[in-house]
Amino acid sequence: MVSERAQVTNDFNTLFRSLPPDRSYKAFAMPGDFHGRLLPPSSVHFAYSSYAIHWLTEVPKAAAGLKRLYGVERGEVYQAYLNQYERDLEAFLKCRAVEMVKGGIWLFSFLPTCWDPQKEFTIASVIELFRSSLDDMARKGKLSETKLDAFNFPYYIPTPERVWAILQKSNSFSIERIEILKSGTLLTVDGHVACFKAAHQNMLSHEFGAQTIDELFDLFKNKLQTSLVYANPSNDKTLVVVAILKLKNDVDSEVLEQSND
Template identity: 30%
Template sequence: MDMARVFHMNAGTGETSYANNSLLQKKVLSLVKPIREEAISSFYREKLPRSLAIADLGCSCGPNTLFVTYELIEIVEMLSRDLNHESPEYIIFLNDLPGNDFNNIFKSLECFKQKLRGQVADDGIDQCYITGVPSSFYGRILPACSLHFVHSSSSLHWLSQVPEGAENNKGNICITKTSPLNVQNAYCHQFQRDFSLFLKCRAEELGEGGRMVITLLGRSSEDLSCDKSCYIWELLAKALNEMVLEGIIEENQMNSFNFPFYTPSSSELKLEIEKEGSFTLNHLEIFELSWKAACGDDEELNNNNNNDGYKVAQLMRAGTESMLVNHFGEAIIDNVFHRYQHILADRMSKEKTMFFYITLSSTKTT
């Protein structure tokens, strides 16, 4: 699978779009706000730059895309007033793969700037320059020493490719307790290569003292075979395997498909940062969110498992449909997610189902 060509969140504003199915990601952004605030505040107080260059990597599309940009500008504007310092120019780079719905983002920019003028600053906020950067962040995307702050949320658990050597992961679509050891090792090694390259590229693009805050899905155990970090994918595989048994999907199609998805442990992340050597880790935080966080107000939906299953299935569809269509064809999509919805509703009614997240805040030191 050519990730740069195939992979993207569902575009537009329809029922299955990422824009309408990203409540979980918004909740994650909100929870990490204090860490981002500390990172941008410490940088700004230390450097007082005349211009501030920020990159949001894996920005996707929809209401979350400019959420962090707005927040960071708001924080810096408040600091500028407190420090009696002239507001900086803001240079914002929004990065995602080329298939991302950048057009939808660009259409929203004027409303975004109007909101900034009305709620954040009366003067000078027009000096905010926003650019789309369609490219994989597993490579250089910006000039050397051009950035002050890098942010990425809910993106780095996606690998640059399906690992070579994962071909015998029969009946699975990612690492599970039934995955052979060679498949587990292939995923581990692919993550190590990808994350190391990500760090190397960001180290070249950030100036000394620049900050980076990243949040991604992780796992709580060092043992890949017993952790539930991929449980939600196991249930999607269950729906696909049902369709294999019914002859809707060919068995060889199922057995040749894997998602380029990996959830590292916190110790794996620390080790790769230490090995790469360009960053000092300032803060690491681990938190869990119920799958119901994808559904909106948990209290209203606690007793509506069918609706919960639908909402979580829509969340997963918004992020995976492009890859499933590329491999299985479009005809099966409604069927598989209808089945998936009911499987999810059943498990969510009987089990404590959680997402496990890891946030890292670091400083470029060399």
């Protein structure tokens, strides 16, 4: 089963054509927000979520109009994002608990935030550099400073400790294992630009207009290329946290389902 956040450019035909023709399993796509219910109760034995739980249902209302730079978030903005993240992850856990069979396994991975910006970079610091590209575009008059000041990305990149604390509060899942691993991607500059464009192009076109997108990503690429830290893939210190959870056998799925309605 494949579920993705709603994007009009998601090409599920290409996805399904890429699956092996002699596969021993069936596949289907389910549209919708994964923070809500997607599947029938007690229908999933094994679930896997890859680099998805950082997405929020919305930019926190308390952070509206407050600029947020990754790595220096503090005060009202930090607390607003943290509160939103905790609510959304708890909702995600409750929905998956209804959909999974008792004893079912959920494996998920996410990117944590931590780095030494003078010597290395991670996905979180690349996001900060991307935000600086948006600031440069506003200074050039290529996009609205008013719109940019009101704009924040609808995701929160947590620390492993923060996710651990939320998981420990869950009455539905037991934590079987959590490991922090070195990511093996080592993306080049072109790779980072391609990933960011795939994930953000529709969102930014909607906010600032499609005519600004190519120049924005050219600027972003130039920033990456001219930085000694970012230009060398060996400086990529991105970590990945892999967690394995198990649905408790004493969970009452009917009670959980009613609490989600």
